[in-house]
Amino acid sequence: MxxxxxxxxxxxxxxxxxxxxxxxxxxxxxxxxxxxxxxxxxxxxxxxxxxxxxxxxxxxxxxxxxxxxxxxxxxxxxxxxxxxxxxxxxxxxxxxxxxxxxxxxxxxxQGKHFSLDQLFLFKNQLTKIKQWMNFRAGLILISGPTGSGKTTTLYALLEETLKNGSFQTITLEDPIEKNIDDILQVQVNEKAGITYQTGLKAALRHDPDIIMVGEIRDRHTAKFALEASLTGHLVLSTIHAKNTIGTIQRLLEMGLTRVELEQSLIGISSIQLIPIISSNESKRRAALLEILDGKLLSKAIQGENINFNHYKHTFFYLKRKAWSYGFISNETFEKE
Structure with a gap:
């Protein structure tokens, strides 16, 4: 050496x-x-x-x-x-x-695979996003800041789904973060002409059931992902946004219409990682998910003024619940 x-x-x-x-x-x-x-x-x-x-x-x-x-x-x-x-x-x-x-x-x-059970603090949230994977067409989005576990969550969802059935699954990633068996993983390489847009076009010719787009970065990728979801494919992707409502605003800013979002979006989950109190004093973080789907998602897409204090899906409510159960410290609750 x-x-x-x-x-x-x-x-x-x-x-x-x-x-x-x-x-x-x-x-x-x-x-x-x-x-x-x-x-x-x-x-x-x-x-x-x-x-x-x-x-x-x-x-x-x-x-x-x-x-x-x-x-x-x-x-x-x-x-x-x-x-x-x-x-x-x-x-x-x-x-x-x-x-x-x-x-x-x-x-x-590369060898360390997290199950969905290991990722989330509250298991009812896990049940909810697993149900989204039963749809055979539509768009599922995971939003959050860099390093919050968006891609890890998508990987875990795909692996969980493939345990229960055989699906032609193609991912477009920049870069490929983890190699997974039984999935066709495509490395986005703009120098070689493989962009998210060209990769999506090629992927659609491979008769996919599920497509994972590593990240929706611009209006072109957003449009392609939406069109793929409207033509009989289940599309999973990530996007940078602070919360679920912020995700809808970003998509609208990218040029998607409310009608298109109404027709394609299955659900949005915004993710935050928080440090949790562990009995063995080992350092660990767990994910909280702010989830938006169903009728509430439709109202949000249409721009209705919603009082989210009446709902139990916001980060503030989830952190308060985690604090009351003793999962997080008072310092974490107030700081986060």
Missing amino acids: NSAQLLSDKILQQALKSQATDIHFYPFTQNTNIYFRIQGKRILHTTISTVEYELLLTYYKFTSGMDIGEIRKPQNGTIPYQTNSQDYSLRLSTLPVNQLESLAMRILP
Whole structure:
């Protein structure tokens, strides 16, 4: 092993031991700070010299297939990593800053599959979104911030569904975060001409029952996903929005009409991860889901003024319930 590889291995081992989901390299002229994101919080891990960091960055860019000579443009890449018989995929992203390049790394476990039961704090929410998968056509959306578990939830839903039946399932992802058996997973690669739009067109020619679109980012992807759901396909996707009502607003801003949403949307689930109190003191987060479907979804799509205080689906109500049951601390309830 060369010095850069040794340093990389040391940092990764420490990150995995700390149960970090991300590593951030923040370079300055002389020194580079290394941060771990643990339980959603960004924590300073250590500082190395920028000379060391540049060697490390070159090593990462080379092994992930990036252009080593390109420092003016953002780049992305992936590296497989194995330790103690556990497989990981490292998702790398560079960003030019002040004559240097910062690096962000997402750590994605490959062999670790979460069941739906392990993901959610309240099991009745699990029952609800499982019922959505009984539809043979329509659009199911999971919204929330980066790192909240949207894609993990979709993976778990797909795996749960495939246990109970055989369905031609195709995913379009950027990047593929986890390899799953019995699913055709397509890597979006805009440089090679495989965009979400072209990928969707090709996927529809493969007679799919279920299509998962990694993320609805723009009006073109939104339109294609909607059209696929209206032509006899069950479409699952994620979108960045604060809550369920915010998801509807984003779709309207992308050019979809209320009539189209009324015809296609099965349900919207907005997700938040919160730290929970564990008896064995191990660190864990669980998901709360703000769910919108049925008649309430129809009213929201039509823009009716709804007093959500009368309903038990809001994040505020769910957090208060979690706090009253002793699942979360008072500090978490007030802060979150």
